[in-house]
Amino acid sequence: MKHSEKLKKLIICALMIAIANVLSFVKIDMPMGGGVTVCSMAPIVLTAFIYGPVWGLSTAFIYSVFQLLFGLDNVAYASSVPMAVLIVLFDYIVAYSVIGLAGFFRNKENSPKKIAFASVCVLLLRFVCHFITGWFVWDALWPNEFGLSPALYSFCYNGIYMFPEIVITAISTSLLCASKQITGLLTKESDFSKESKIKEGKLIIGIGLAFIAIQISAFIGLYFTDSLVFFADTSSLKAVLVEIWHLFSTSLVGIIGIAFTVYGSFVARKNK
Numbered sequence: 001m002k003h004s005e006k007l008k009k010l011i012i013c014a015l016m017i018a019i020a021n022v023l024s025f026v027k028i029d030m031p032m033g034g035g036v037t038v039c040s041m042a043p044i045v046l047t048a049f050i051y052g053p054v055w056g057l058s059t060a061f062i063y064s065v066f067q068l069l070f071g072l073d074n075v076a077y078a079s080s081v082p083m084a085v086l087i088v089l090f091d092y093i094v095a096y097s098v099i100g101l102a103g104f105f106r107n108k109e110n111s112p113k114k115i116a117f118a119s120v121c122v123l124l125l126r127f128v129c130h131f132i133t134g135w136f137v138w139d140a141l142w143p144n145e146f147g148l149s150p151a152l153y154s155f156c157y158n159g160i161y162m163f164p165e166i167v168i169t170a171i172s173t174s175l176l177c178a179s180k181q182i183t184g185l186l187t188k189e190s191d192f193s194k195e196s197k198i199k200e201g202k203l204i205i206g207i208g209l210a211f212i213a214i215q216i217s218a219f220i221g222l223y224f225t226d227s228l229v230f231f232a233d234t235s236s237l238k239a240v241l242v243e244i245w246h247l248f249s250t251s252l253v254g255i256i257g258i259a260f261t262v263y264g265s266f267v268a269r270k271n272k
Contacts, residue, residue, distance in 0.1 A: 023039055215257060
């Protein structure tokens, strides 16, 4: 693989991780717990499906680390080391890394039906991971008030948000995969001519502006779901650092969008 193509894939994978992280903050809370996000899994599935399992698993693993960092408070609830390990692995690292397995379903035609099927398969695996922790960890810490068996309660608790998530991801990824503009942008080989550089600069500007728009939309969504709360608790240095981290991570796509807009303007002006 050419160095330029590898760099392009690294950039796109980083962008997909950033988009997925921001979208994961915009969600609809479900009655029993958990929440349905706004297509947060779609960027990871699309990356894996188009670039293959190596890039897909790497991207999904990095995304899982971010999700773990955002959910460290949940790990603190564990009453023993084995419980903490189960939460880290099956609620975060393994649960989100399996999304990268969508890369094994890839084909040359980038079939929308194929990626929809891949989305269903990998998200079912994620559901199984959450089901394990719900059964062996969370119900042990807080026995459910419905009198259900731990296994049945875990199935209902995780299923009520994961099954809608599966449907939303399957539909969104099939629509994205059907778009020749999107798949073409991800798979097109680089051209180093001057005219191409100008077009590339304009394209980067467009991507940057799109990311800024996504960030604004995300903040609007967070505001209307009462999730946009920063510096609510500043009683300790740890609380301040946590709130700063939340603010930075939630603004990550917008920050990248601004950087891309500035960089694209520089590339376009330099090659005129």
